[in-house]
Amino acid sequence: MSEVRGKSGSGSGNTAVDDDRATTKVAAGAPPAIEVAKKDEGPEKPPTGIAKLIAWVMQLKPVRVFLRFGASGGEIMASGMSFQAVFAIFAGIWVGFSIFGIVLAGNPALLDSIVAQLGNAIPGLIGEGGAIDPDALMEARILGWTGAIALVGLILTAIGWLASTRDSIRRLFVLEPPKTLFILLKVKDLGLALTFGVAIVLSAVVSLVSNQGLSFAFGLLGIDTRSPFALFVAWLVGVLVVFVFDSLVLAGAFRVLSGVKIPKKRLFAGAAIGGAALGVLKILGTQLLGGATSNPLLASFAVIIGIMIFLNLVCRVILISATWIAVGMDDAGIDPRSLSPEEIENDRERRVAEARDVLVSAERERLQEQMAKTSGLQRRRLRKKLEKLDDLDQAEKVELAKKR
Template sequence: MPVIASLRRGAGALMDAVKAVIAALRARWAWFDHLGRAYERYQDRGGDRLAAAMTSYGFLSFFPLLALAYALLGYLVGLSEKARDYLIKAIEELLPGLSGPLEVQRIAESRATIGVFGLVALVFTGLGWVRVLRESLRGVWGYEPAPEGNWFVLKLRDVAVLIFLGTTLVVSVAVSSVASAATQSVLDVFGLADVAGARTMLRLLSLLVAVAFNTLIFLVLFSRLSGTRAPWLRILRGALFGAIGFEALKQVGTLLVAHTTRNPVYASFAVLVGLMVWINIVSRFVLFAAAWTATRRVVLKADDQPDDPADEARPAKHGPAKHRPVENRSVENRPRREHRAEARRTA
């Protein structure tokens, strides 16, 4: 039909114009080109599919982890009422908009039974989540999903990663919560309660503390689970990118989750759906941050991913080829200098 054909031509022309603008921006700004390469890596490695697997295991791991945290802090409530308030605030920061319907007090009162359940269930579901996270990060980097090594040693390593992540998150939230709660007291002690901008500076300091802990988490994830050969100093900028993005994501996540939980279609399942949406958003961002880190030039060089297509025919320097990252060498993903070299050869 003429109308449909006209619409298709218009849509095609619009897409060509958008691609031309994006290509011009990538040629002009290196940081924008890096974002483009990261997006291409994320799509080529099936980032959405990997994030879906992480969401499934993360959703199953969340409730045992939450139950164990409540059980541990349920005992602390008897010693300090502020512990419960800090816990609620921590959940609100990690799960924006979802802490209200979770009935914190009732879970804390059942700390003995829930603690046993949480510990046993966390061992199974938590290790499964770490395994999927490791396979996803290795997939983004281009390595085989399962690393070589003793099965028992790998499980011990996964347990160590799980303990590290849990401890770092708890310490991060605790420090951030204490810093936020102590803002007024600090201002009063130093006589800065009426000074303009003093409260904002303290809040920024609290935010910087959270970013520092998040950077440490991303640094460990990217350097220890991805299989990369790049030293941690070359991974640091990617970890900082992930940490800052995660803090920004938490602010936006409040609106996204609130919109999901208010949807009448989900009814009584709104909290569960909101939780899955949030975990999926975080999982996608973690993998995109991994793609952004993996496509940095210094990381590509450390991982022995050749810039020259002729290098692909050479023997691997660090072992069998199956353990080297396999980079997508399509035309649109080649570095710009490859295009220039090809143009000189055909001229």
């Protein structure tokens, strides 16, 4: 039998050979066993160099917003929204001019302002060289077959676009589909679509009044309205009017379509970002349309292609702005589900159920105490009351389970 010797010599039973990584123990009649000593590596070292830079970039809010937008299927949702928006916009303009054409014909200034607003909102949509001729549009009437068909198309497409937008925004907020009655939801969408139309008219009126006010102010100051300064001020005022209008429309859309009581600070911050992005898109819209028309293969319907591309970008801006709000709420520890009407109602039902359980438990204990002190007929009556209480308690629990 061989002996294993260490630095300290031989031992009587076991001999151990030690180094800085392992210890080998030999016992009589047993195979050698190696115990690997774990090194204390200490706390994990923070990243440095390129890894630190990447980690810092990934924590930036804009980066997290775009990552969430992509992970939630934002690209596909924006494409579907823009496809429906094309039909909704054309049908809406046809019906709007059919209904208010007589009024607009008697007010050329308001007509020009509305056409300008639509042209600025969607470059290439209406006006000279656009997809819609304003003169032909003024001849539209809703009393004929074409007007009736356009009206039905407006209702269907507008409701469909708003439904798609609602589903997209709620998905970005990680919310379940709304549980509102289907008919009420569609009536709500139709009302929202009409509100958007009225908002466009009001925006045109505000733009017209502001332009006339500037002209009056320039006249008092003796400034030529065609001077570079006057033109720049008029352009700046127009941009601010459009920015305020777009921001308010986005804020209303996010609040209504999401079905969540978004904190005002985060709601208007996200809407302002969206309004600014839409303003940049409108300013660059002419160049975008020019890029589409430069392709000879698309020359025959380049305007429509340009409008579809523009609307796709607009829908992306809408969803990215909604994502900005959702990420901000997550950073603040605000769960959108806790602010939804469905969750508020569920929370109310939970509180009612808890209060009911407390009352039922107290009544059960009272009946049991009385039963312990009585006998005979009185005890039988208390037992029946207790059984009835248990039956009612079980029925209430089943009813609450069905509602959930």
